[in-house]
Each structure stands twice: as structure tokens, then as C-alpha cells.
Amino acid sequence: MADLPGIVVTGASGRMGQMLVRTIGASDKARLVGCVERSGHAWVGRDIGECMGGAAVGVVVTDDPLEAFAKAQAVIDFTAPAATVEFAALAAQARAVHVIGTTGLEAAHLAKIEAAARHAVIVRAGNMSLGVNLLVRLTQKIAAALDEDWDVEIVEAHHRMKVDAPSGTALMLGQAAAEGRGVDLEAAMDSGRHGITGARKRGAIGFAAVRGGDIVGEHDVIFAADGERVILRHVATDRAIFARGALRAAIWGQGAKPGQYDMMDVLGL
């Protein structure tokens, strides 16, 4: 047991944090060695098992990330951009693999994560599920096969608490479509239409976001031409798919050289 990789979960009280604690607890390939929450959070100083309404598991939630990371081989982090940037530097300092699921990262955040990856293994993906990563590959292939007579639209739907748009997954799918077509996503992106928009621009890659209820995550990639449409769809019904992918990444990262990786590397896609 002691030689299994020890994992710390940041944002342990969150939707994904709790799912990760359960997934690691049930795994025979890794063990939970730490949980981090921000200072002042009601769970700090308490056993994570009891916080989640069960029996004690011997892991007390801390607000000192470096102390927790120093005892771990990997950190799994589904929090928020500012926190993730801070955790990237600390995980690198502790030489722990940093698995980043956080979305909504902007250029300044990404630059800091890239800097941390010079000294440590970072695996980052806007979606850690096998199904979505397969869909990314399919999107790239179909976009490469079809010309700009086929309009690309990405429609995503998530729960009412999601704070960023387009979703990290939608951006991965958009990037795949852009790569398939050999264009730059930033230049092709058409996001958040409203008012008199004018006709659709040829070659645009469109994004639309639905927010409501408890939707876990749904993504459609629509290729629309005159007279026909191809629609690729992924529907997540359980956050366990993301937690399983993140745990797989944390274990995979143990053998890797410092650098930044994604789920394609982990899954060998």
C-alpha cells in the first residue's frame, strides 16, 4: 500500500473534488494522502471522510498546499484558474505530477503553467474522459475530410453553476476542427452571437453555450452543409468519467519526463 502513488486532491469539497476523493479511495492503484481547501473553509482541520458524510479515512483537510504536496507523488487539481497557477508552482517545487482539469485558463495562466512544466510533469486537459478525447480525434479527421461548404458549430450544455464559457471541452473540439482544416482557431472562432450578426462567415467555427439544472456535460459538433448534416455527440452522465481519467493521468505521469502533456498522451490516442 505504501508504495502506491500518493495523491493530493485540491478543492476537495467541490463537485469534482469529492468525486476524486471517492474514486481514489476505491482504487487499488493509488492512495489518497492529502486534501486541500482554501484558508477559512469549514472543512479545514477535519477528516475528509467525515466531511463527506462517511467514516474517517485518516486524511485531514489542510489549507497548506505545499505541506500536502511534499508528501505526495501527484496532485489532482480541478479548482479555478488563479488557484491552479499557484498549485502548479508548488507542485513543481515538491516534484509532484500535477494533473490539471481546471478550465477557463487564459493566456497569462497558461504561460505560468508552461513555466512550471519546465521542472515538473503536468498533464492538462479540458476534459479527462476517454469518450471526449476520442471525439476530439474524430472531429479532427472529419474536419480534414470536409471543405468549408460544411459549417462547423459546437454546442455545449452544462449545469447552472458552471462559471466559464465556452467549456474547456468545446475549445478542445474547436481546436481539433481548426487543426483538421489547417486554420487558426482564434481567427476562425465565432462565439456568443447576439443581435444583427450578419450572415454566417464562410469558414467560421461557431460556439454556443447552454447553462441549466444539473447537466453534467454535453457536446455536439455539427458539420452542416446544404442538404445534409453530420453531428458528433458526447453526453456525460456521471463525473466519475473525469475522475477516472485524472487518476489514470496521475499514475501515467509517474514515469514521464518534465513537460506538459495531455490526455492524448495518457491514452495513447
Ligand SMILES: NC(=O)C1=CN([C@@H]2O[C@H](COP(=O)(O)OP(=O)(O)OC[C@H]3O[C@@H](n4cnc5c(N)ncnc54)[C@H](OP(=O)(O)O)[C@@H]3O)[C@@H](O)[C@H]2O)C=CC1
Ligand atoms: N477537465 C475535466 O475533465 C473537467 C474539468 N472540470 C473543471 O474543473 C473545475 C472545477 O469544477 P467543479 O468541481 O464543478 O467546481 P466546484 O466549484 O464545485 O469546485 C471547485 C473547488 O475548488 C475550490 N477552490 C477554488 N480556489 C481554491 C483555492 N485557492 N484553494 C483551494 N481550493 C480552491 C473551491 O472552493 P470554494 O468553494 O471555497 O471556492 C471548490 O471547492 C472547473 O474549472 C471545471 O470546468 C470539471 C469537470 C471535468
Ligand SMILES: O=C(O)C1=N[C@H](C(=O)O)C[C@H](O)C1
Ligand atoms: O464544469 C464542468 O462541469 C465541466 N467542465 C469541463 C469543460 O469545461 O469542458 C468538462 C466537463 O464538460 C464538465
